Amino acid sequence: MNDKEHLLAIFCQSVRHPQVSGFEVLELLDTRSTLARREEELSEEQRKALEAADEVFLKHASQLYESVAHVANLEEMRKRAAVPPSHWWWYLEKLRLAERVAL
Amino acid sequence: MVNEGDVQLHRNEAAATVRALRQRVRWKPGKATAHLEKRKTLGHLSSEVAVEDYNRLIGDLVKGEGHQVYLYCFGSERYYAMRGIANGVEWLVIATRAGIVETAFPPNTMDDYLNKRGFILLGTIQEVLT
Numbered sequence: 001m002n003d004k005e006h007l008l009a010i011f012c013q014s015v016r017h018p019q020v021s022g023f024e025v026l027e028l029l030d031t032r033s034t035l036a037r038r039e040e041e042l043s044e045e046q047r048k049a050l051e052a053a054d055e056v057f058l059k060h061a062s063q064l065y066e067s068v069a070h071v072a073n074l075e076e077m078r079k080r081a082a083v084p085p086s087h088w089w090w091y092l093e094k095l096r097l098a099e100r101v102a103l
Numbered sequence: 104m105v106n107e108g109d110v111q112l113h114r115n116e117a118a119a120t121v122r123a124l125r126q127r128v129r130w131k132p133g134k135a136t137a138h139l140e141k142r143k144t145l146g147h148l149s150s151e152v153a154v155e156d157y158n159r160l161i162g163d164l165v166k167g168e169g170h171q172v173y174l175y176c177f178g179s180e181r182y183y184a185m186r187g188i189a190n191g192v193e194w195l196v197i198a199t200r201a202g203i204v205e206t207a208f209p210p211n212t213m214d215d216y217l218n219k220r221g222f223i224l225l226g227t228i229q230e231v232l233t
Contacts, residue, residue: 007211010145017141020134021206023197024141027216034211071177071205072220081219 004038007031008046012053018063022071025064030081032057032089057089065092110225113181116200117172117231120183123202124165128158130204138206147192147209160189161207164196168229173222184222186213 014028035042035050042050057064068074074093077083083090123129130138135154142148148157164170170187175197182205185196195216196207210216225231 010211013144014141017137017144020137020141021197023206023220024208026220027208027210030216030219031211071180071182073177077220080221 004035004041005046007035007038008042008049008053011035012049015053015056015060018060019067022067022069025068026072026077028064029077029090033081033083033087036087054089058095061092061095061098065096068092113174113223114225114231116181117174117183117225120198120200120202121165121172121185121228121232124185124196124198124204125162128161128204129202134204138204138208142208157207160194161196161204164189164194164207165228168227168232170228172225172228172231173217174225175220175222183225184217185228186217 011028011031014024014031018025039047039050065074068077074090078090081090088095135157139148139152139154139157142157143150143152148160164187165185167185167187170185173184173186175182175184181200182197183200184198187194187196192209193213194207194209195213197205199205
């Protein structure tokens with residue numbers, strides 16, 4: 001398994017564990033950002049796997065946010081990591097609000 | 104932001120955290136199993152590993168005198184993190200100042216992870232214990 005496949009596998013599995021620790025959710029967000037930077041290298045099958053994992057991520061947005069909020073301020077973390085606005089997964093506080101509106 | 108004058112306080116707290124973890128690895132209720140299952144799913148630990156084995160790995164990491172200790176502050180909360188190698192993999196153990204494990208996992212890129220989060224290096228385990 002190469003590095004790209006490894007990161008994708010890690011992301012796909014990690015989204016299924018939203019309540020383990022906010023410190024690990026931050027790692028999850030980093031992993032997603034790394035995958036975004038390498039998105040052009042992904043095969044069609046890998047893109048589908050990433051889309052499916054993103055769906056799971058969105059379903060767990062509230063839980064992921066709660067985990068992070070316990071140990072970090074997301075806005076500060078975004079600044080520290082120089083997160084671009086296009087990396088939507090870093091905006092969990094907004095995603096969970098959107099989730100509530102949808103419900 | 105940590106003042107220079109607080110460094111000794113944090114080293115003392117870090118020492119207490121290390122000693123507590125060396126005595127007994129403690130998790131929040133019900134968390135040990137959830138963490139272990141994630142470690143297995145991600146391939147960080149093999150499928151036959153039990154909570155006791157996971158705790159032993161954490162115990163070994165906090166026994167490494169040369170392993171580095173970091174401080175992480177969030178509001179009034181302070182966490183202490185121990186960074187070390189076990190079975191050829193670099194792990195990060197993060198615990199509350201009361202010595203309760205928050206998590207123990209191998210970040211993909213350790214330095215990047217610590218720098219982006221604002222972890223502050225306090226020294227080696229040996230240094231904080233003396």
